[in-house]
Amino acid sequence: MDPVTLSRWQFGLTTVYHFLFVPLTLGLGWFVAYMQTRYYQTRDESWRKLAKFWGKLFLINFAIGVVTGIVQEFQFGMNWSEYSRYVGDIFGAPLAIEALMAFFLESTFLGVWIFGEGKVPEKVHLAAIWLVAIGSNLSALWILLANGWMQHPVGYVINEVTQRAELVDFFALAANPKGWLFFWHTIVSGFATASFLILGISAYHLARKQYVTEFKRSFQMAALVGLIASTLLFFSGHTNGQYMFETQPMKFAAIEAHWETSQPAEFSILTIGDLTGKREVWSIRVPKVLSFLACNNFDCEVRGVYDIQDEYAAKYGPGDYIPLMVVTYWTFRFMMTVGLLMILLSFLFLVATLKPYENAKWMKWVPWVLVLPYIANSSGWILTEMGRQPWIVQGLLTVEQAVSPNLTTLDLLISLLGYTVVYGSLAGAMFYLMKKYAVAGPDAALHESVDVEPEGGSLGDALPIGAQD
Amino acid sequence: MSYESLQILWFILIAILWIGFYFLEGFDFGVGMLLPFLGKKDEERRAIINTIGSVWDGNEVWLLTAGGATFAAFPHWYATMFSGFYLALFLLLIGLILRGISFEYRSKDSNRAWRNRFDWMIAIGSFLASLLLGAAFANLARGVPIDENMMYTGNLFTLLNPYGLIGGLTTVTVFVLHGANFLGLKLEGELRERVHKLSKKIYVAAAVITTLLLVATYFYTDITSKLGVNPGATPIASYLALLVTIFFINRKMEGWAFIMTALHIVLTQVTFFMLMFPRVMISSTNPAYSLTIYNASSSQYTLTVMSIVALIFVPIVLAYQGWSYYMFRKRIIADKQHLIY
DSSP: OOHHHHHHHHHHHHHHHHHHHHHHHHHHHHHHHHHHHHHHHHOOHHHHHHHHHHHHHHHHHHHHHHHHHHHHHHHHHHHOHHHHHHHHHHHHHHHHHHIIIIIHHHHHHHHHHHHOTTTSOHHHHHHHHHHHHHHHHHHHHHHHHHHHHHHSOOSEEEETTTTEEEESOHHHHHTOHHHHHHHHHHHHHHHHHHHHHHHHHHHHHHHTTOSHHHHHHHHHHHHHHHHHHHHHHHHHHHHHHHHHHHHOHHHHHHHTTOOSOBSSOOEEEEEEEOTTSSSEEEEEEETTHHHHHHHSOTTOOBOOHHHHHHHHHHHHOSSOOOOOHHHHHHHHHHHHHHHHHHHHHHHHHHHHTTSOOTTOGGGGGGGGGGGHHHHHHHHHHHHHHHTTTTEEETTTEEHHHHSOTTOOHHHHHHHHHHHHHHHHHHHHHHHHHHHHHHHHOHHHHHSOOOSOOOTTOOTTOOOOTTSOO | OOHHHHHHHHHHHHHHHHHHHHHHHHHHHHHHHHHHHHOOSHHHHHHHHHHHHTTHHHHHHHHHHHHHHHHHHOHHHHHHHHHHTHHHHHHHHHHHHHHHHHHHHGGGOOOHHHHHHHHHHHHHHHHHHHHHHHHHHHHHHHOBOBOTTSOBOOOHHHHOSHHHHHHHHHHHHHHHHHHHHHHHHHBOTHHHHHHHHHHHHHHHHHHHHHHHHHHHHHHHOSTTTSOSSOOTTHHHHHHHHHHHHHHHHHTTOHHHHHHHHHHHHHHHHHHHHHHHTTEEEOBSSOGGGOEETTTSOOOHHHHHHHHHHHHHHHHHHHHHHHHHHHHTOSOBOOOTTTOOO
16 A cells, blocks of 8 residues: 555544544533532532542543544644645644643643642632633634634635745634534534433443432433533534535535535435445435535535536646545434434433433443444544545645655554554553443542552452452 | 744744753653652552652643644644654654553552553653654754755664664663652652662763763764854753762752752753754755754744744743642652552
8 A cells, every 4th residue: 555545544543543532521521520510519429429430431531532642743744744844834823722722721730630639729629620621622622723724724825935825814714614613513522422421321320220319410411411412413513514515515515425416406315326436326315405404495506526526627637526425425324313313312311301210121221322422423523534535625735745755655554553553452441441430330439449459469350449448 | 023033932932842841751751761660569659650640741741832833833844853753753652652541541450460561651651752752852963864855865764873872862861860850859758768779870870871972972963063053051061960960869959959950951952952053953965955943934924923822821831830730749658548549
């Protein structure tokens, strides 16, 4: 494989992997902050247990998000040096601001939160977790403004002398609707992800009749927040789609397998393409719905993939401007289906909580819902990034032009293999810890495993946490 | 501000970020490397980790900010260096990942092998990161093959020259000494005694290899003949600061010993950036191909925007990070009742 393909795979894998952990960090931080605030106000032990329990899971997840985030910031220069040269004047700014404004805030106050209990005043300890939540969400804002610029470049000129794109209007970059729409969508997806994790784990304990007071509380809270968040996800997704229709018509058409321009446009429920992914074999379609998705109007014109391809070829020179449609089409449908299912489920859970529900038979199946947001989040991210292909910056620079020219296939095989092995092991350790603490319940989170097991203990049969003290 | 003064300002700001990173993360890399050797019992190891537990992540952000600021202010520097040092940076990232995750995960299971494995990952990750940073900076001073298009034309082995290796090993030993001095300040009881004994030995290694680096710099680099800014007595002061450390170690004046290694690290970095100026990457192929603050920088507009951002946020960051150090200023005892896991 050539360095461009390998660099793309590496960026794709490391980014999707990183984004597995990010939404939970974004959402769960607010929950923990809220629970700790409730304890601070009411002195109700259950709130303290909840804050500790979810706080522990938050930390296990946070750590892996942090360490995989460092790779993200470095690999623009490492793998995409020509991209960095061409747009660094613009793209570097939000990254630097992210570090200054958000990374310092979240990392410093996370340290205060972990180590400060009983050492700093309680109010300060409480403020620390709020600052962590604010910091991580601020970091999402700046990185999404950076990504928004790649999807919809604004506030720049091409400087003929330096042969690169240069920033002329910082406020256009900071107010780019693309970035803000991504931000809202990502923030609510954070709330939804956290809600579904909480629903799943709470249900696990409720089905076993453990810590009923605590987990009923978190279940109810998560059902409500989950319903609000997944409904908002639907609307923010819809707005994102409409703005995409305006700014990235090719991506929009590719998502819908919309081949030919039509007015009104029909929505594809199921399309089977041929092996090239660029010709349709068979499909089921509903009239007018795509027009509505594009512009809130059942009769507007939606341009098709072939038309846009011709337009781009005339504008940017000969080339293939159609993204890999089998990916854009299906990731969109995964995201939508799962998203709708999340609205439905959280609604049903919320209704169920109006009556006594903790003994319900269905409770033992609920833990599985926690996989849903992960499917939707990954699909959405792959969709938005692959839908931009072949561009790295829409209309300005292609991925092929952006890669570091000095890298060899061997360099990339080494790094790709290395990341795979390390990230794989991290996932194993993280999954093991998450499961252990989630299953053990709040008491284990209160009493940490201070003691190491006695000498001579063999690998793999760790003492249950909290059992020693 | 004029374009040129902005370029100079950003060179200085990035230098400060690197200096801050070396000073702060220098001791927590050192603490990481010492961890499995110094801590015999589990609670001792936990006490050692807790000396940096609340701050290491914030310290590491100095590196991220240095990276981000280089990207924003000198995109060509960022592009050439990061793509050129590809495998070295990849290994640095692996080191940072291993160590970062281990701080969080090592105490979350009571299994002895589990904890031991993460402790070693902290040490190995810290070692790898220090070695590679040192090697990278030594190569920056020495010059690396760069062509007329600002493209690095070497590979990983180009960086593994004797001078690069000496630079790497110097950084490792100096960080270990700096870490030991920091632990002397932060620990209490038997561990404090143990660190004290150990730091005398580390001092000898650090002093010898730093002297070697000094001599090698004279022979391997051109930066002594092509001064950017004349560093004057800075390198001498830096070397003396390291040498007098032993005086304070012997007298158990831990605060002063720490200040001296801190001074040594800071002044060494200051010397480096003064000698480099206005170059940011020296081409060993042809001096004319070197990247400078003038040909590698962002536009005047971007530098102005970033200056305003930095002016607002740097003081805020310094204030709360300083406050967090103040909050956790107490010494730590290796005793289960008092340790936070």
